[in-house]
Amino acid sequence: MTTVVPAVTTPATTGSVQLLGVSKWYGNVVAVNDITMSLGPGVTGLLGPNGAGKTTVLHMMAGFLAPSRGEVLVSGTPAWRNPSVYSGLGIVVEREAVHGFLTGWEFVHASAKLHRLPDPAAAARRAIELVEMTEAKDRRLDTYSKGMRQRMRVAAALVHDPAVLLLDEPFNGMDPRQRMHMMELLHAMGDSGRTVLFSSHILEEVEQVSGTVQVIVAGRLAASGDYRTIRRLMTHRPHVFTLRSSDDRALAVALMAEPSVAGVDLDPKKGLTVKASDYGTFTRRLPKLALAQRIRVHALVPTDESLESVFSYLVGAP
Amino acid sequence: MPTAQARRFALFNPTVAAITTRALFGRRRFLLLLPLPVLVLGLAFLTKSAGVADRDWVETVVEGLGLVVVLPIIALIVGTGVLGSEIDDGTLAHVLAKPLSRTEIVLSKFAVAVGVTTLTTGVPLALAGLMAGEPRLAVGLLVGSFVGALAYTALFLLLSLLTRRPVLIGLAYVLIWEGLLSSILQGTRVLSIYQYVRTVVDRVADSDLVSSAIGLNVALAMVFIFTVGFTLLAIDRLRSFSVQGETS
Numbered sequence: 001m002t003t004v005v006p007a008v009t010t011p012a013t014t015g016s017v018q019l020l021g022v023s024k025w026y027g028n029v030v031a032v033n034d035i036t037m038s039l040g041p042g043v044t045g046l047l048g049p050n051g052a053g054k055t056t057v058l059h060m061m062a063g064f065l066a067p068s069r070g071e072v073l074v075s076g077t078p079a080w081r082n083p084s085v086y087s088g089l090g091i092v093v094e095r096e097a098v099h100g101f102l103t104g105w106e107f108v109h110a111s112a113k114l115h116r117l118p119d120p121a122a123a124a125r126r127a128i129e130l131v132e133m134t135e136a137k138d139r140r141l142d143t144y145s146k147g148m149r150q151r152m153r154v155a156a157a158l159v160h161d162p163a164v165l166l167l168d169e170p171f172n173g174m175d176p177r178q179r180m181h182m183m184e185l186l187h188a189m190g191d192s193g194r195t196v197l198f199s200s201h202i203l204e205e206v207e208q209v210s211g212t213v214q215v216i217v218a219g220r221l222a223a224s225g226d227y228r229t230i231r232r233l234m235t236h237r238p239h240v241f242t243l244r245s246s247d248d249r250a251l252a253v254a255l256m257a258e259p260s261v262a263g264v265d266l267d268p269k270k271g272l273t274v275k276a277s278d279y280g281t282f283t284r285r286l287p288k289l290a291l292a293q294r295i296r297v298h299a300l301v302p303t304d305e306s307l308e309s310v311f312s313y314l315v316g317a318p
Numbered sequence: 319m320p321t322a323q324a325r326r327f328a329l330f331n332p333t334v335a336a337i338t339t340r341a342l343f344g345r346r347r348f349l350l351l352l353p354l355p356v357l358v359l360g361l362a363f364l365t366k367s368a369g370v371a372d373r374d375w376v377e378t379v380v381e382g383l384g385l386v387v388v389l390p391i392i393a394l395i396v397g398t399g400v401l402g403s404e405i406d407d408g409t410l411a412h413v414l415a416k417p418l419s420r421t422e423i424v425l426s427k428f429a430v431a432v433g434v435t436t437l438t439t440g441v442p443l444a445l446a447g448l449m450a451g452e453p454r455l456a457v458g459l460l461v462g463s464f465v466g467a468l469a470y471t472a473l474f475l476l477l478s479l480l481t482r483r484p485v486l487i488g489l490a491y492v493l494i495w496e497g498l499l500s501s502i503l504q505g506t507r508v509l510s511i512y513q514y515v516r517t518v519v520d521r522v523a524d525s526d527l528v529s530s531a532i533g534l535n536v537a538l539a540m541v542f543i544f545t546v547g548f549t550l551l552a553i554d555r556l557r558s559f560s561v562q563g564e565t566s
Contacts, residue, residue, distance in 0.1 A: 055563030062415065064561035081557050087417040094563060097408030099337060101344050113333045114416040156412070168563070 014041050015075045015088055015163030015195040017061050022070035024056050031056045033219040034070070039197055043190035045206035045227075046199040048216035054199040055094060057216065058168050061197070062091040074164055087115065090157035094168035094199075096149060100142030104133055104152045107141055111156040127155040132181060146173030151182070158189075165189060167198040171205050183209045238262050239279045240303045244271040246296040254293050258285055273303070327419070334413060334426040341409070342399050342434065351395050355442035358384045362446040372450045376527045380450075380459065384443045385515055389466050390492040393435045394485065397474025400427040402484040411561050420556040428471055428549060435467040436460075450527065458523030466515035469541045472548035473511070479555035507531055514541050 017039040024032040032053045048054050059065040060072050063079035063086075072079045079085050098107065108127055112120035128137050131151040141149055150173060158165060170186075171179050186209055190196045200206050206213055207227060215223040245251050248271055252264045255274060260281035265273035276282035290297050342348055358379060365375035401424075404410040413423055440463030447456030473491070477484040500510040507513045513530070517537035520530035530537075 059561055059563060062561075064411070064414070066558065066560065083414075083419060084417050086415055089415075091415050093408075093411055093561070095408045095411070097411065099341055099344075099409055101340060102337070110333050110337060111412070111416070114331070114413065114418060116417075157415075 014193050016040050016073075017075075017164060017166075017195060017197065018071075018073040019057070019061070020071040020073070022057075022060060022067045022072055024053075024060060024065065025068050031219055032060070032067075035216070035219075035221045036070075037214055037221060037224060039195050039214075041190070041193045041195050042212065043186050043196045043198070043210040045210040045213040046197055046216065047203065047206050047213050048199075048201065048222075050201050052201075052216045053219040054201075054216055055168055056219075058091070058166050058197070058199055059093075062089065062093075062166055064091075064093075087160065088163045090160065090162040090165045092150075092153050092157045092165075092167040092170055094172070096146070096153070098141045098149065098153065100140060103138050103140050104128065104144070104148075104155075105137040107152060108137075108156045108159055112159045115160040117160060123159050123161075124155075127159040128152075130158065130185060131155045147175055147178045150174060151178065154182070154185075162194070164195045165197070167196075169200060170198050171200065171202075179205075186210075238275040238277050239282070241274045241276065241282075242271060242299070242301045242303050243274055244298040245290065246298070247293075248272050250293055251290065251295050251297075254289050254295075255286075258282070258289070260285060271299075328422050329425050330429060331418060331422050331426045334418070334423055335430050337413075338400050338404075338427050338430045339434070341404065342396065342430070345399055345403060348395055348399055351392055352438065354388045354392065355438055358388055359442045359445060362449050366449055373527055376446075376450050376455075380443060380446050381516070381528060384439070384446065384459075385462070385466075385519070386497070386512060389435075389439045389443075389463055389515065390470055390496065390512065392439050393431075393467055393470035394474055394488040394492065396431045396435050396438075397471045398478050398484045398488060400431045401475050402478030405478060406482075410559075414556075414559065414561065421553050424475065424549065424553045424556055428475060431471040431475070432464070432467045435471060436464045439463050440467075447523075452523065452525050452527065455519075455523040455525045455527060458519040458521075458525070458528070461522050462515045462519035465518045465538075465541055466511060469511045469514065469544040472545045472552070476548040476552040476555070479552055479559065504531075508536065508540065511541075511544065513537070 019035050019037045022032060022035050023030065035057065046054050046057065056065065060067050061074065061079060063074070063082060066080045074085050075088055077085055079089075102110070105124065105128070109120055109124040112123040112127075117123045125134075128134055131154050133148065133151050133155060136144070136148060141152065144152065150170065154167070154170065157167075167186075170182060174182060186196050186198060190210070198209065211227050212225065213223070213227050214221060243251070248266060248268075252266050252272055255261045255264050255272075260276055260278040261274060262277040263275040267273065274282075286297070286300065361379045361383065362375060365379060366372070401410070404413075440460045443459040443463055444456040447453075447459045474484060474488050477488055481487055495506065496510045496512045500506045500513065513532055514537040516528065517530035517532055517534055520528045521534045
């Protein structure tokens with residue numbers, strides 16, 4: 001299957017987003033804690049578990065929220081209380097709120113007119129083409145699937161060809177084909193010199209789209225930089241499994257002799273908790289070991305595969 | 319390649335107004351209220367044909383129902399509908415993420431709300447005035463509805479930006495402040511939009527059928543202060559409007 005992304009042009013000016021010691025709190029609750037980051041041309045992934053503060057960060061970048069402390073600059077100018085920033089900025093918010101009575105065309109065309117583009121119709125046509133929605137453009141937004149609506153919202157956000165594009169969870173509700181096309185589109189936008197930032201709580205999405213990531217955990221910037229470096233940090237952590245068998249104690253003894261096992265915890269009620277330093281070797285050795293000892297393994301569950309534990313590992317990493 | 323043109327200073331944006339109007343007429347809450355003006359006309363016709371004296375039915379139907387209830391309630395639903403409802407459902411974010419001055423956004427929505435309120439209440443009331451055989455009363459009611467729409471709309475637009483429950487607080491103003499307090503306490507009348515409307519209708523109509531409690535100059539000055547003051551405040555609130563995420 002091939003998807004053809006229409007030619008993405010180079011923007012007139014390159015954009016940037018800068019956060020300087022930015023914090024945001026609501027009463028006693030700190031949502032974002034002293035984040036400093038700088039984004040330039042290319043695609044950056046904003047990664048973090050749900051509730052980490054990704055949306056708050058994006059909304060501050062989009063001038064939708066005032067930072068409680070620090071400074072948010074988009075292409076050098078403050079984003080807050082400065083509507084002129086939107087001529088070079090596009091945002092796709094997570095909340096899927098659109099006037100359902102508008103057709104896709106009316107929605108994107110209105111966006112172009114509100115930007116006071118010299119030829120709004122041509123700009124709208126081009127943007128709709130970019131997201132491959134030309135065929136469905138005359139249908140009402142409330143008849144679209146979630147993924148189609150998402151693409152139209154992206155078209156409306158990039159109709160004025162912004163130097164900076166912010167997207168909050170853009171892949172939500174998309175099927176694999178739409179997802180792949182959106183990833184290619186973001187890639188093309190980044191390669192042409194635009195500053196693209198998208199948030200996601202799914203590692204694989206970020207991995208596929210961008211080399212650079214900013215990881216946010218509990219309102220703090222936990223890691224930042226090249227994806228591979230961060231990934232390596234993650235593979236260095238021990239893998240934890242919970243294991244239940246017909247004879248936990250005997251299996252624990254046998255496991256301790258294995259070089260791929262870093263530790264075993266025996267709990268009569270919960271079974272074994274095994275820390276493996278080498279995921280591959282451990283999972284290959286376990287069946288052979290159990291067979292040799294004539295122990296039946298009832299369950300083997302990796303316990304820290306959730307993003308949250310990966311993130312907490314990252315935060316705790318020296 | 320499309321690039322934004324040099325920024326023009328505009329007070330009215332036809333695109334914002336057009337979308338606002340379509341959204342307003344698409345809301346069930348608004349459509350449910352449209353029978354109210356029809357009710358005023360129907361009652362006026364019924365009472366008149368039943369032989370009730372003009373003075374009596376104008377007082378109860380046109381003033382008591384039309385100016386006291388229908389005008390503020392329609393203005394409330396329309397005024398909060400053009401802004402408060404878009405804040406509630408999140409669609410306002412699309413307009414906010416555009417390089418438009420906040421003055422332009424507020425004034426466009428203000429114009430739509432004033433226009434719709436004047437048309438849906440002023441016209442039926444004017445028709446009722448004609449039924450009473452007084453063309454000047456008809457003009458007075460139309461002008462009065464317009465003046466009332468200005469002040470009420472400014473108030474309800476501002477409420478939409480100050481509170482998450484603009485309809486509730488707006489209703490409290492209309493029912494408790496205008497309805498109850500100003501009939502008991504004379505002093506509160508100078509801060510009641512209904513009294514300004516009544517004064518304007520009375521002076522323009524120059525009829526025995528309506529009366530007023532405050533002077534025309536005071537009424538007009540207060541309408542001006544309400545309209546301009548609240549609108550300026552609303553513009554400033556919109557500049558600092560926070561768009562919250564769903565989970566933040």
